[in-house]
Structures are given as C-alpha cells and as structure tokens.
Amino acid sequence: IFFRLRGNMIRTPWSKAAPQRILSALSAPARSISRTAQPPSDINKDGKVAESNKTYSTAVAEVQVDQYNYDTMARALSHPETPVAYVRDVVPCEKQVEVPMDGNQAASYVAYGMSETSFIYPISPATSMGEHMDNWSSQGKKNVWGQSVRVITMQSEAGAVAACHGSVAAGVLTTTFTASQGLLLMIPNLYLIAGELMPYVLHVSARTISKHALSIFNDHSDVMACRQTGFAMLCSFNVQEVMDLGLVSHVASMRSRVPFLHFFDGFRTSHEIAKIKTIPYDAMKQLVPTKELKNNLRDLALNPQHPIIRGTGQRPDIFFQATVAAGRFYDAAPDVVQAAMDEVAKLTGRSYKLFEYMGSPTAERVVVLMGSAAETAEDVIDFLNKKGENVGLIKVRLYRPWSAKHFLSVMPDTVKSIAVLDRTREDGAQGNPLYLDVASTIMDTGVSKLVTGGTYGLASKEF
Known part of the structure; x- marks a missing residue:
C-alpha cells in the first residue's frame, strides 16, 4: 500500500x-x-x-x-467487533393472518419486506419469487421502512447477482432468487460477496443440476455446490418455515455480516400451497437490527464522501492472513442465527433450533437429513417407536457454518449408529457433503459410533 x-x-x-x-x-x-x-x-x-x-x-x-x-x-x-449473539425484547405479534400461499410466495413476502432493491432473472422453480417482487413493486407495496422496493429484471443470473454485489457494496439491502444452473452462474460473485462480508440474502428453490439429462425437479445438488463460497446456508422444511426462517436469514445476515443462502426444496416446498400464518411488516420491523445495519452495511458502503478501498489485488504474503481473519465472523454466526430464531419465536410463538431432534430420548439409531423429506421421516419415526423401536431423527436447519457443538447437543448419548441421508450425489467423492460433516463431527468426539451415508430423492425421486 x-x-x-x-x-x-x-x-x-x-x-x-x-x-x-x-x-x-x-x-x-x-x-x-x-x-x-x-x-x-x-x-x-x-x-x-x-x-x-x-x-x-x-x-x-x-x-x-x-x-x-x-x-x-x-x-x-476500524473493523467492527466480532458479532455478539443476544436476544432482544420483542412485542409478540397477536394478529398473524392465516393465508394460503406456496413456499415461493412466502419467501418473496419476507424478502420484499426486508429489502430495498432486488435484481431478478427467471428460472424454474424460482421464477414466481421474482414475479411476486415485481408485481408488488409495480403496485406500490411498501416494505418495513414504508418504501417501495426497486425491482429490476436483468439479462442473466450472472447479471442479477453482479448487480446485487454492486448494490450491497453501495450499502443497500438487496436480494435475488434462483435455482439450479442459475445458482451455478452466480457462484463467482457469491465468493466476492462473502469475502467482503456483506449482509445479503439469496433465496433458492433447490433444484437438481442437469447432467446426462435436464431435470427441473428437486434435489440439493445446486446448493451443495455453494457450500464453500462462504455463504451461510439455512434450510426450511415447509411453507411456514420458509416465511419464518427467511426472516431469520435477513436478520442474522445484518447482525453477523455473513451473507445467507436460504433454501428450500423446489416444487416440494416452493409450489406446495399451505395455509400459514403471515407476519405483518409492522411487527417484522421490530427485528431489524438498526445498529448492526448501520455498522455492518451503511458505514462500510462505497461512497466518495468517505472513501475506502475494496476489491484489491493481494500477494501471497497477505492473502492467507486476510482470508483467515474472517473466521471470527463465521465462528460467531451459529449463535447469532439461534438468537435470531429466538427473537422470531418471541414474535410469532413458533420456535426453531439450528438442529432439532425428535424421537426416543434413548434412541440407539438416528437418521440425519434436511429438507421437506424430514416431515416424512418424522412420521416414520413416530410409527416405528409406537411399534417398540428405539429410533430418532436429527433435522438440520443451519448447514453452514456447520456447528458441531449444536449438533452434538441434540443427539442422545445412547446413539450407537447414525444414518446420514444426502439429497445429492457427488461422483468420485469419499462421501456426500452432509455425511462427511457428520462423520468428522463424530470422529472428533473420540467416541466410536457407526456412521453410514446414503443418497435419496435425486430429481425428486423420494424414498
């Protein structure tokens, strides 16, 4: 310099x-x-x-x-301090109107309320999220700050996320929506947004990646391709969770400076119509972390009146240190996410955990998975336990940053064998992504347990 x-x-x-x-x-x-x-x-x-x-x-x-x-x-x-997890006092929302909607509408409802601008481009099954944003903007619908969101249609997914990158760099709350190959086109900019620690939320209707043939149906091969970009990854299992955890994603990103990829199963959740409780924007506004929004986004914006430099070239003597320096934000992120979940629970009465266990408290065999299939697995676990089995299920909501501490805290000490089901397949790998995270977590405990991995639901082919 x-x-x-x-x-x-x-x-x-x-x-x-x-x-x-x-x-x-x-x-x-x-x-x-x-x-x-x-x-x-x-x-x-x-x-x-x-x-x-x-x-x-x-x-x-x-x-x-x-x-x-x-x-x-x-x-x-003067870098901001390491994010601190805390739960604020929240006035419970008594009037949550029940409205039938699908997962895409639930995601776009929250995204519109918590954003100032949005750059969109269509791809199945995420297209209707951008359509909702565009329709509401043209109708003059107001977000939580009483402003109409500016929505711009770009010419490709790469253009949409590049515009989002520039927008958040200017200090504007921004979002977009995508799936499958569209998400892959965004990956270069995802690294930049995460590397620059910009609060930002990307909503994804998870869809299979076209390989030997095109398929527009659901699995997690697209989102798993993003697990090392530096984005936090939060998974919703049903339409109600899409609304609630979508809000968690926006709040946690502002508070942690870590950008979020909020995903849910394409078609299985994105197009499932369910009667859910909506959160009014005036109630949602309570959760906006005004101080962190100023410190983590507004004050770090590129502005000629108070210039800073960003997007530099670095030599080998400093790139390593600068990369590792961001680790403290990721170490703090799981607790920040849980605090945001606790605030949403105070607001709505619906509580969530990073990892949630259900089943026998003394289970010896458990299944680990994430996504809409967890609801089917939950019914199976209930059925088997009523027949005298001793089994359980661990549902994964926060996949990145992976928190071994929170995972182990929900798993019964009696567990002897764990089956980890991934909704993706990585040809040539020793194991699939979720399996590898669980296996390494168990290995680090020093306690011997049998961990096996399996694949299910590719292109929506269920159990």
Missing part, C-alpha cells in the same frame, strides 16, 4: 501491525503544524504575498491532506 506523505513515497507492507504503523505515519506530519496558527502578516509593498506566507499556505494545505488521509484510514481500519 502506498501513501504520499509530504513528497516522500512510503511503502508499508500489510501485516498484523501495519494498520498501526500506517496511522502513525499519517498522523506524525499532521501534528507538526497547528491548524489554528495565525498566518504571517508580511506583505510586500506592491501588495504581493511574501514567500514566507506562501510557504505557510503550502504547509497548511499539506496538513489538511495529511489529516484527511489519517481520518480516511482510521475509518477503513
């Missing part, structure tokens, strides 16, 4: 101590001349300013530049 200080070019390598050195270098000359000093009054007889007065003016100008550089760098280097 280069700064021109009083005519000298100083090169400062970026390391842990570099920010302090930069500020020290910037502040030193700025303190050498008093801003309040009176200018010398020696003026030539012909009315021209003496050379000494010119020198003074130049010095004052240099001081002002130095002070400006100092203030600018101080803002750029």
